[in-house]
Amino acid sequence: MTDKMDDSSKSTDELKAQRHKARQQKVKAAVDAKIAKAQIEKGVLLVLTGNGKGKSTGGFGSITRAVGHGKKAAVVQFIKGNWPCGERNVLEKVGVEFHVMGTGFTWETQDREKDTLAAMGAWEAAEALLKDDTIDIILLDELTYMVSYHYIELDRVLEALKNRPPMQHVIITGRACHRAILELADTVSEVQPIKHAFEAGVKAQIGFDY
Template sequence: MTDKNSDISSGKNSDKKSAQHKKRMQNLKDKVDQRIDNAQEERGLLIVITGNGKGKSTSGFGTIARAVGHGLNAAVVQYIKGTWACGERALLENAGVSFDVMATGFTWNTQDKEQDIAAAQKVWQRSKELLKDTNVDVILFDELTYMLSYKYIDLDEVIHALQNRPVNQHVIITGRACHRAIIDLADTVSEVQSVKHAFDNGIKAQKGIDW
């Protein structure tokens, strides 16, 4: 009798927990459904991916790949980087994504401020053209934040171009130390933090993983 009563009690507890779980999940679903119902505005987003951790550019390229997969027209402008082979570029150019690359490498490599400013300005002029092009659905400005930190490109000019782009055009900006004015303007901001990095332990950058 004891075992039978125990089984009955256990069954009741299990039913009670199942009912409680179902109720919690229903409440959660109701809240999510309400948020979905409330989010009816459609327009281009400004997305910022910043922070000191690895993966900012990778995230940006992932969004570009997703957009292309849905048939959107995408473009990439790369600041700072450009002297290394780029696996994403090799893949995405074949999918019709246009690339404009500053191609000076890192500033500590060139050690020539005037050359870097000239290269940044040249690529920025192309960026402004893209920000006026209604045929471009998504743009990735990879490492643009550095250009603002170094004052190679005027902040007010960047903000004006972003604010006056086609209404349905999406823009992704990556890089460390994003300026507060850009963060305030953005619709979505993600900060990637570094917990550990292989390079700090003497492990070289790996092809297909780091570049």
């Protein structure tokens, strides 16, 4: 009796294993087909948008990966103030070029003219990078706000992105990305919040939030 139960259990396990293998073979075939089809090499425009936390962090992760592969990278930070930036502390030491708008959040400055001038200064640095074919990848951190607030003309941004070197990758981060930029992008990821410690009264902390 026991032998029959063992045989039955073994047969059930074997059947499950066979079914699992068959499913995974189908998955592999589908993935292999997509890999075989994706043979284009080009500079990719990636947009990380949405109201959730982690957009800039994701952008900096891609910059770090590129540098790890010996690529030349640059970062333009819009909105950010003069407080410490852990990513900048590391990446500048390995040759990543940084341009920081430096005025902080618009609700702190409350000075549209000052913010516009600062935004244009940072954008002019970005335009120069977007013409430089020695730069493999650029992070335009929080650029979306500059377009939303009309500090930088949308058409000027689109023109620079369209005319950049063909193999240059660009990452744009920030909430409420303009539809025209989303349409131009090759890849768009939207980060949505489920919970955020700040809403529960937890302050932004160095080494974790910035």
